[in-house]
Amino acid sequence: MKKTYTLAMLSMMLAAMTVWPQGMTSGTSLLKRVDSLVSFVDTDVSAEYRIDKRDPGGSTSTTVAAMFRRDRTNQFLILILEPIADKGKGYLKEGDNLWLYDPVSKSFTFTSAKERFQNSSFRNSDFNRFNFSEDYRISSTTREQLGKFDCSVLDLSANNDRVSFPRVKLWISEEGLVRKMEDYSLSGQLMRTTAIPSYQKLGDRWLPLTMVIIDNLKFRTIAGKIEYERTTVTVSKPSLKRLPDSTYTKEYLEKVSR
Amino acid sequence: MTRRCGGLLLAALLASLVSVSAQDAPPPDNVDSLFDTPPTDTVVVDSGIDYRSLYDTEEKIKTSGYFKAMGGAAVGYVRWPTLDDLGNGFASSIGAYAEAVAAFDMRPSSVAHIRGEFSTSFTPATSPFSWDNFAVDELYCDYTVQDTVFVRIGQFLSTWGQGRLFTPGDLLSDSADGFSMRLSMPTVLNGISAYAFGSGHVESYGDLSYAAKTDAIVLDTFLSAALRYRYADGYKGLVSIKKVAWKTDLFIDMTGNYQQDLGYYEGVAGFFREWDDLKLYGEYYLKGDEHGLTDQQFGVAIGQKNIAGTPIDVGIRWLHSIADGSGTVLAALSWNPWKYVTASIGLPYMYGTIGSYYGLISAVTNDEDIQVQSLDGYRFGLIGSLLLKVPF
Numbered sequence: 001m002k003k004t005y006t007l008a009m010l011s012m013m014l015a016a017m018t019v020w021p022q023g024m025t026s027g028t029s030l031l032k033r034v035d036s037l038v039s040f041v042d043t044d045v046s047a048e049y050r051i052d053k054r055d056p057g058g059s060t061s062t063t064v065a066a067m068f069r070r071d072r073t074n075q076f077l078i079l080i081l082e083p084i085a086d087k088g089k090g091y092l093k094e095g096d097n098l099w100l101y102d103p104v105s106k107s108f109t110f111t112s113a114k115e116r117f118q119n120s121s122f123r124n125s126d127f128n129r130f131n132f133s134e135d136y137r138i139s140s141t142t143r144e145q146l147g148k149f150d151c152s153v154l155d156l157s158a159n160n161d162r163v164s165f166p167r168v169k170l171w172i173s174e175e176g177l178v179r180k181m182e183d184y185s186l187s188g189q190l191m192r193t194t195a196i197p198s199y200q201k202l203g204d205r206w207l208p209l210t211m212v213i214i215d216n217l218k219f220r221t222i223a224g225k226i227e228y229e230r231t232t233v234t235v236s237k238p239s240l241k242r243l244p245d246s247t248y249t250k251e252y253l254e255k256v257s258r
Numbered sequence: 259m260t261r262r263c264g265g266l267l268l269a270a271l272l273a274s275l276v277s278v279s280a281q282d283a284p285p286p287d288n289v290d291s292l293f294d295t296p297p298t299d300t301v302v303v304d305s306g307i308d309y310r311s312l313y314d315t316e317e318k319i320k321t322s323g324y325f326k327a328m329g330g331a332a333v334g335y336v337r338w339p340t341l342d343d344l345g346n347g348f349a350s351s352i353g354a355y356a357e358a359v360a361a362f363d364m365r366p367s368s369v370a371h372i373r374g375e376f377s378t379s380f381t382p383a384t385s386p387f388s389w390d391n392f393a394v395d396e397l398y399c400d401y402t403v404q405d406t407v408f409v410r411i412g413q414f415l416s417t418w419g420q421g422r423l424f425t426p427g428d429l430l431s432d433s434a435d436g437f438s439m440r441l442s443m444p445t446v447l448n449g450i451s452a453y454a455f456g457s458g459h460v461e462s463y464g465d466l467s468y469a470a471k472t473d474a475i476v477l478d479t480f481l482s483a484a485l486r487y488r489y490a491d492g493y494k495g496l497v498s499i500k501k502v503a504w505k506t507d508l509f510i511d512m513t514g515n516y517q518q519d520l521g522y523y524e525g526v527a528g529f530f531r532e533w534d535d536l537k538l539y540g541e542y543y544l545k546g547d548e549h550g551l552t553d554q555q556f557g558v559a560i561g562q563k564n565i566a567g568t569p570i571d572v573g574i575r576w577l578h579s580i581a582d583g584s585g586t587v588l589a590a591l592s593w594n595p596w597k598y599v600t601a602s603i604g605l606p607y608m609y610g611t612i613g614s615y616y617g618l619i620s621a622v623t624n625d626e627d628i629q630v631q632s633l634d635g636y637r638f639g640l641i642g643s644l645l646l647k648v649p650f
Contacts, residue, residue: 066309079312088313110420147295200299209299237307239308240306241307249445255371
């Protein structure tokens with residue numbers, strides 16, 4: 001009996017060893033495809049981002065910003081258009097480093113510590129292209145139906161401490177686009193859920209059209225119903241116009257602020 | 259009483275911080291329904307928009323400004339009371355202040371920019387009831403040459419250094435009130451800037467200050483080196499380092515001052531951490547010369563916005579002089595009950611002997627006007643103010 005049990009265990013382990021690495025390999029190549037589909041490495045990309053935040057309880061706020069992104073040098077510049085009181089306030093990111101310009105104090109702050117964009121669930125790092133294949137390793141892969149999308153579901157663990165979340169779960173549709181993302185803390189606490197129901201194709205690359213972000217840590221019970229902070233991001237009028245190097249500088253931020 | 263209030267504020271602050279984590283995690287919001295009938299992925303054409311034009315040239319001229327009026331009252335002790343005379347050192351005062359600021363911003367082309375800001379103010383307790391205190395806050399012109407060289411000429415504010423509580427690294431702190439010229443090449447390293455400016459009484463080139471600074475990011479570490487020279491002041495140098503670790507900014511500013519065989523050094527090391535609505539920072543400052551350390555101080559500040567979801571912000575700042583044991587603690591609360599209106603309450607507490615670094619103000623003045631405007635004038639007390647600020 002013991003011998004039969006041992007043989008059964010061995011055969012199960014062998015089966016797992018043969019299937020698991022293939023899943024990992026295909027998952028890794030899928031992650032690389034996910035990253036490449038949203039990377040504009042041969043030109044600049046700019047667009048208008050509208051960020052509508054609804055707090056638990058119903059109060060809302062809107063931020064409109066212009067985003068300029070250069071993926072080949074890992075840079076982006078964000079300039080606020082609305083609210084009017086914040087127009088000219090700006091963010092410049094170079095690699096992992098973020099410069100904030102405050103037009104009131106006329107001073108720059110250099111930080112990587114600031115994460116939330118305009119106090120919404122949208123993070124500064126969300127303006128970046130995806131870089132899952134370099135920042136994470138795959139823990140497991142499964143398949144799941146997400147509404148009309150047949151998705152590969154990948155559990156990822158970070159391989160560095162530069163990322164915002166140490167664990168991420170991705171739902172990737174057959175086109176290689178991330179449709180849903182859950183961000184977890186190291187202890188497994190669900191921190192944030194992002195849904196990207198639709199994309200827009202620009203040239204041979206993709207940008208999200210709308211994103212809905214739920215902050216799973218910010219909620220209130222209102223009339224017996226739990227409400228979360230909900231941020232909706234709409235990306236419109238994308239442009240592939242090439243921009244001069246000086247656009248991605250502190251001096252440019254300083255010049256355009258009012 | 260003040261300590262007790264401070265304790266209550268701190269308790270309220272801590273309670274609000276743990277309120278989220280203390281609750282049981284509810285079921286997650288279900289976003290899956292968004293995928294049942296989502297909008298179809300679309301192919302879009304390149305809009306070709308140059309978004310820079312929204313900032314560079316779209317508004318040729320823009321005017322703005324604000325009117326601000328503030329009134330307040332303070333009660334407290336400017337000296338420690340004694341048990342047999344509780345009225346000893348008791349002080350109370352009221353004050354008011356009004357200011358109007360107007361600014362214009364012109365962008366005649368994508369490479370040129372002119373900005374001016376002017377203000378006038380009066381303090382009824384100390385000045386006649388008239389708006390004759392006129393000041394040019396800034397007036398400058400920007401010009402960009404071939405997208406590589408950035409020139410700014412006029413009167414403007416520039417800030418160097420990283421300290422929030424102690425700022426020995428701000429070698430340009432006296433440049434805001436005079437004429438300055440700045441030339442920057444932002445795409446070389448992470449930026450090179452050169453300044454010439456006049457501060458105070460300027461009669462010749464010898465009275466001007468000259469300064470240069472270069473920044474670089476190496477291995478995700480921000481490095482900066484700067485030098486300033488003025489004939490009357492000698493040389494001042496600055497080296498700054500900033501690194502982010504565990505989502506916390508860690509920084510050091512080191513300055514050296516040298517003039518006619520005499521020198522001294524200053525330094526500040528600090529950290530800054532920001533959570534959603536909570537900011538925490540701390541700094542250590544030292545100053546010394548060839549005889550050793552002459553001054554050491556540290557400061558800690560914490561601020562929480564929107565306590566428990568309300569439009570109330572709370573902050574506490576503690577500054578302490580290690581050299582003489584004096585210090586100040588200031589707890590403050592501000593509330594925005596209506597648009598344009600901010601109500602504030604401050605609880606200052608000062609310790610140390612008369613004549614010490616932070617006890618200096620009490621030692622030299624009993625002037626009520628200064629006490630009204632300076633929370634530090636009180637050993638401990640309560641100050642309330644109401645601010646109306648209307649933009650136009």
